[in-house]
Amino acid sequence: MMSAKNDYLPQMAEITSITQETTGERAVKTFRIAFKDKSAKMDWKAGQTCMVSVFGKGESMFAISSSPTKGHIEFSVQRMGRVTERLHQMQVGDELGIRGPYGNGFPVEQWKGKNIYFIAGGVGMAPVRAVMNYVVDQKEDYGELHLLYGARSSRDLSYKAEIDALEQGGAIDVRRTIDVAEPGWLQIDNANPDSTKFDPSTRKFTGFVATIVTAMKCNPENALAVICGPPIMIKTCIGSLAKLGWKDEQIYTTLENKMKCGIGKCGRCNIGGVYVCVDGPVFTYAQVKKMLPDQ
């Protein structure tokens, strides 16, 4: 009798490259990994996640931050606790365990021909980067693409080189915003975003992401938005979009909860009856509104 596949058994992998995205207390590093067993291969959808094993410390669920079109697996990890602290001490060649991919991922096939606004805050850029690169690599299937990426300061913006290249490439209209004013970053008044006039080609702003969403007047016509970041940013951005006439089904976001099994068995990541690990992490705002307020 063939015993069922053991979903708790991680596949061995090693780190092939580490990029220091940001520094400081809550530093972010991007780890590229490759399976030790060369024949092993994992196909995943943008927005899916993996359980990364740091043996001796435990497992954590991370969004795969590289697009399937890139052919390699990357995770962007912020230093937060037991597992991530050890990860941030690891060198190239150190070993990890990977199990997954888990979760539903972004329904990109339904987005053909749409204009897409990618809105990301801080380390929320990781899942957005995966789906953004996937869409940019098939630019012709989609409409206008916009990226609005916000962080606390310019030092906290990840993937600098990659985003600069995208900006030059012209496939996607890139704008950045930071919370604390710095020279060359146009200040937009958070209280009433419409009051400051600005040259539409401005690239760098100072102000909350939701403020810039209002200031940029994102057009809901044949469009959809992907918002990932800290819960407060998601809430305020959804508020701004709603004021601009966006409907709930047009807004996609990812939810986060404590996860241990990743396969819908250990009973802890539920919001009401919905298990974030298997039913999510990607939900439309319409779905989120229907959920019980178990936050």
Added chain:
Amino acid sequence: MSKSILKKDKVAEALSALGKVSVVYAPVKNKRGLVEYKELGKDASTADVRLDGKPDTPPKAILFPQTELLLTYKKEDGEFVVTPAKPDDREKVIFGVKPCDAIGISLMDKVFLGGKFTDSYYKARREKVTIFTIACDGPLDSYCFCPSTGGRPAATDGSDVMMYDVGDSYFVDGITDKGKKALEALKGQLGKPTAEQEKRKEEIVKRSESAEGFTRKISDEAIAKMDTSFDSKYWDDVARRCLSCGACTYYCPTCHCFDINDEKGGERVRTWDSCQFAIFTMHTSGHNPRAIRGQKLRNRYYHKFKYSKDNIGRYLCVGCGRCIALCPASLDITKAINEVK
């Protein structure tokens, strides 16, 4: 051979016959007066088996042990070697199960074996377990409320062999193929049922359908009312007495939540967990969606009666009443739901 009779004074013999082909678990009273499913020793017939009352502990730990090794990892000349643990998949018989516990096992099957993923550790054990259930004839004590959860004193859900107490012997009925196969080991002990015994068995089944004698109930209207009272303050008032210990969840036949940790000695271990512990849902950042007692207790009740109905189409509560019997703060799930505001 599926319908037969097992004389009560032949039960010990039957147990040792079963003991030859598989490991036998049966309700046994422990030193401190708790009746629990324990592995009977080599000579199963001498065990002090208690088949009439309701065991204080459900058979959950046989299929889903409280502490279970998932895998071990060792660094051998610079490389991690990960070896998965082999679950205990000996052939097992759980004898003298009550119908509510048998339903509890069938619900655990839905959780661990249903859905997109299958828990291979649970599956390896579950396939080797045969369940001999003894039907009840009405409530066993004041805590029983199985009819309110869709169960019946003589329900056959989750059971491989059903046994009905018809006086000086049990009317034995093989339900599943696994059950019929297991009964072959008892050829020496089983006899032909008389018409009178068959009639008594039918009476038990009929009485079970009408579910008489149950004073403790949960009304369907109350369960329906839960849809609209999720964010009412009522749940904080109910939980005002709760001490947030894990007793109710560890004793519930269908509570299946667990934790996975890497422990010393290079072991990844799965252990029971409880949604009543404050850190069950605490994020590494410190944000905790369910930190307050009211939220945690509400999550347990809704998981049993709302979320499970939406996800697997059945209540995850079997009405055994153990959580009511042993709660240090006298919390009562039936009262809490019946008086939902």
Added chain:
Amino acid sequence: MSGSQAAGKGAEAIPCAEGEQFEPKIVAFLCNWCSYAGADLAGVSRLQYPTNIRIVRVMCSGRISPMLVLRALKDGADGVLVSGCHPGDCHYLKGNLYTRRNLQLLRSMIEFMGIEPDRFQMSWVSASEGGKFADVVKTTVEKVRKLGPNKKFTTEKREGGE
């Protein structure tokens, strides 16, 4: 006497061959001002004492909470020694007095639960008592050696695994 053996690390690496006696692992929490200085003095004056102890220097014996003793025993130590200044000599005036109160009951509870009390020793050793330190270590190692490996804090029945 095991004084001539190789330095501590190597001692237990050699498998326990027949006739070879059991070499217990002992964690010694020494207070920096007195007992650690006493240990130094023992070393400087070439006094021989068993190499089974692993010294952990702490600023005061009062720093040692019962949790540290239990953790050491759980993680494989066969014995634990806590040594501090004599009452009245404490650099922080009362640290050792707190230790005496706190850890004395831990030992009586360990004994009550059927664990060999000799696995947990305490002593007062001042900075000038190199000799006493060597004696304390010798008695501790002998007592723990007689008790054999620490099984009660370490062996576990594995459910579900092998």
Added chain:
Amino acid sequence: MSDLSDEKIREEAKKALREKGLKCVIGWNAEGTPTFASTAEEIDKLAFNKSSVNNLVPYLTYEIRSQRGKTRDGKDKVVVPVGIVVRGCDSKALLLLLNEKILARSEVFIIGVPCTGVVDPHAGGALFRKCVKCAMRNPVVFDVLASDKVQEDEKDYSEVEAIERMSQEERWALWEEILADCIRCHACKRSCPVCYCDECLLDPTDVAVKMDTSAEEKAYRPRWVERSVNVPENLVYHLARLPHLVGRCVDCGECERVCPRRLPLRLLTAKLEKDVKDIFDYEAAKEEGQKPLIAMSCMEDDNGFIM
């Protein structure tokens, strides 16, 4: 316990509710279920009888401490006092909390009920073992007494002494079997009146994490007890709980009452209390204003086993 004392409890509770503006009065109803009575009708349901088994002090601690904190302009929030009905053992636990300044005397209105023992639901109508010979039947701290004091017995350590006389192998056999039966459901810890820390090092992940707690602190916090449930971890769990009760545990027996495995945990606390009395001649919650044992250092303490 005639219903005379029930009348007195209700009358005193209503008077206090009115005059002192209590948030609520915590007591038992006739079935023994803990009740939070905040209106006159609810107070009429209060009663004290053989099934009033819960120690209500943990609820009192929660009700008061949850009111604490700072108002928006930084001043301390005003704590509305809470009433409570206490038996002798509960009152000692309450006095310990008052001595440790966890609760202020002005925040609590105490109705004391002298008790002649309550019934163990698992023992078919018999009293709890702790109630058969009880040395703390009369409340030690109260605002009002619901009935006249009753005769108290000598403290009975016979069970503890029986174990002390056992050989070390017998004792280990006894405790190994008990520890193997413990399922670490934390009921003993959560129901203990003197066990009130928000962040307990015996909780599975014990870090009281805030948004700005550094990654190092979370990463390098030791896990004193693993989540595995087996004899070594259970041994350290119970052995770690006891030093935190030295000179604090009043041996109210709540840990033994709530244990779903019916483990004789009171043997440990009674032994602890006996040792504290023998070695330090100290009794928890003996009088108001008493200093905690562990917080006092004493030159004259006996050196015992110290070399």
